Amino acid sequence: MSVTPKTSPERTGPAAEPPTLRRATLGTSDIVFFVVSAAAPLTVMAGVAPLAIVLGGIGAPAGYLIAGITLAVFAVGFTTMSRHVRNGGAFYAYIAQGLGKPAGIGAALLAMVGYNGMEIGVYGLLGSATAETAEALWGVHIPWLPVSLAGLLIIWYGGFRSIEFGAKLLGVLLVAETGILVLLAGGVLIKGGANGLSAASFAPGNVLVPGTAVVLAFAFTAFTGFESTAIYRREARDPGRTIRRATYIAVAFLGLFYAFVVWTVIQAFGDDEVVKAATDDTGGLFFAAITTYVGGWAADLMHILIVTSILASLLAFHNAINRYGLALAEEGVLPKTFARIHRRHRSPYVVGIAQSVLGLAVVLAFALAGADPYTQLLLWVNTPGGIGLMALQLLAAIAVPFYFRRVTHTEGVLRTVVAPTVAAVLLAAAIWLVASKIDVFTGASSTVNTILLAIVPATFLIGLGLARRLRRSRPEVYARFGAEPEQPDAEPEPGQPAGPAAVPAPADPAQ
Template sequence: MTSTTHDASTEEASDGSAAPATGKTTLKGNMGVGELVMSVLAFSSPLTTVAGTLPVLLIFSGQTAPAIYLLLTLMLVVFSVGFVRMSRSVQNPGGFYAFVTAGLGKPAGLGGALLALVGYIFIGFFAPALFAITLQGWVVNALNGPDIPWYWYALGIIAVTTFLAYNRIDLSAKVLTTVMLLEVVVVVVFDVLAFVNSGGASTGGLGLALPSLTDASIGLALLFAVGNFFGFEATVIYREEVKNPERTIPRATYLAVVGIGLFYAIAAIAYIAFLGGANVQAAAEANTVSLFDEALREFAGSLFADIAVVLLMTSILASMLSIQNIAARYSFSLAVDHVLPRRLARVHPKHRSPHASALAVGLLWAAATVILSVLSVPPENIYPVASGSGTFSVLLLLFITSVAIFVFFARRGSQGDTAPWVVLVAAAISAAFFGGVTFLAIKNFSALIEGSVVLTVIFMTFTFALFVGGFVYAIYLRRRKPDVYARLGRQKV
């Protein structure tokens, strides 16, 4: 070949049979444990979560919010036992796509891959609208600048993240690490000042409590909190782009899960300490949007609060970049397997990145932004629907993956340093837990997307149709295109 841009189609031998995968469809990077953990943390957008999601969670959970984060942390640590063991047994790139294929077969694997791809694209699409609203308000109110239409800001952030995702993963990792460190500093300052300025007995004290299964709001609280942990799949998605994956992936997985859980649990305790256990739910409900900002202005003054607003916008950008990187790698894996157009499997000759898939995700977001703006859809109506529907897709995938891990090790046992029964018990517990949370998501889907009954039916039907459609399409491939079917799950054939 004379071209320096590679395509998955070059894997076919001259006789038309499939040849082993080559470096032409291999990504490359040099990420370490710290950069990988920061990429996972960026997915949940820490400052956005503490300023925006946590006050909503406090409305539903009140004094039980820290315990809910700790419960989710425990459950995800349990899930990680099988997840990490699976990453050693199934070393194919592709993340959950490869795991579900190995455990439940190629049809379920393809269905899971479509859930992941569309789910991550939807979750990421929360960011342009939210970024646009935040920046537009800051420019007009704080800077007395022009009132520029929101879609220009949205298209601007899409261009920035697409440029970064187009390049080598190490560039994204450096940007994400820098932004995450700044965000963590702001949240830690908030935590410390909240504890220092706590109301004590006059506001009802700290008054932490454990959640009760009889509490009608526990389901919604779990749904709002579980999305803050999404993104840890990145530890296996980036298998080809990290240093020493056998050591880096397990360490980054456990550090990310435990670190995220403790980080948000402490922030929830800080809110309760400042507002008081007896008042926290009422205060969060009365001033959900401005709770964090007003607390910071009271604690540290307007300058620090304004800095936090700027970092809130970079937090949204970092989250969007992290999600775009993951979505691009799912698109890349499906293109390598010849499910999606093969041009999406091109690897940049210099950056060794899935640049075509990253560009495709960015163009899809840009097109959706233009269409919705032409239809005069308010931006504040876009991000809850996008985030909520995408969260449900990934949550459903987590449940399916838990079942796949259990089935995989039930068939062949744990061939490693972890006892087989430990892996099986961990996988069974996580499958039961995520199955329960998925049921709660189905039951409360309208609240998850903040939408109408019609939207609920449309998006829930679409989500299940993705998995079923992938399953049926894989069966079609098995009959009509066995060479493509053999590749599913990033198999070397």
């Protein structure tokens, strides 16, 4: 009796098609978790805000409000353009559409360097913060490098898993880190602070002081990552509305929350004493405050939550980098292999592996050189990354009015001209502030600072050179760079067509 072996039917239909990112998956709150987690509120408050108080006095809370207002103005034009340009490359696509393909390719390279700088440097902070936590809580010395390497593995796995996994994890971590700050603020408010509650922090005489410039520099960097809302457009539900809402919520939350927390810590010590307290123990200011007003157990918990806050920030930036890399691979600028998406998790896992390998190489290079994980790995790598992202915001703000001059649309002049122009002026001033105070951020020599500052314009210029090369050697890639995706948004806004809401004018041959 013969048996005919069974054969598997040929795979056809949707199952045989290459997998894509999960569409219509993320709601407004999910995207807010990603972008606010990238800013690492607890780490920014406990680690940086005390220095802002030392240098800017009791007017420091107003600096965070001013930065928040500036970025809210930027968000007006940014979110307006996000309704019309549906490319997953966000910043670089907006810049390409508004300022031309060469500027867009320069911006794409700057985005990859900026976001990688913001993530990879933080592995040094993870190692040093974990070592400090172990020392403070258990008296155990832990070398920073094994912790950073373990962090690389954890973050790779988080990015490898589905976007829902990342959103849920970041939601839990973000609630925990903001919760401990709310607990501190509540304790101060209930007990009335050291000398009663005062609004002197917002008095013009305390805000308009020379140290405010340094506070503003710190404040702008504290919002890093909020603009990454648009990167998740392809995975968002009702992206036309979700991206806009998530951006405004993230900016409003960070600006108000930062200002509120810094103000409550000032009240914890009193207007007359807080600067001295912050000067005497900059790194321990928040821990001393929460010990006094809540209890020692809360200070111990804050130590642990700072570590989880750093992990949340790393995962948020890792996901953002993966999506930028995916978009560039789909454009043809990066190798097509990077465009592969995991069939089960629907994650851009190949670019995630590449990003983790890059992080591993940088971390090991600094370790082999005997560099300090905080003062060198973190500060030297983070600083050009942060300035690079601010430069991208500036270019995007400039691109908005140029784009809307070239398309047919129904948007008002306030959104398409006034707000982005004002934002461009304010962002240019913010970049100048950060660059002029770079020694405060890095603590490095003038030579090192000059090199760190030069990385940003050099990266953009290299991108312009790459654009010329692409135009000459791969004209088909250059021609479609920054264009609209072939697939429409999963859920167009009610009453709106599935395609782009604006009709582009004929392409400028000069681009």
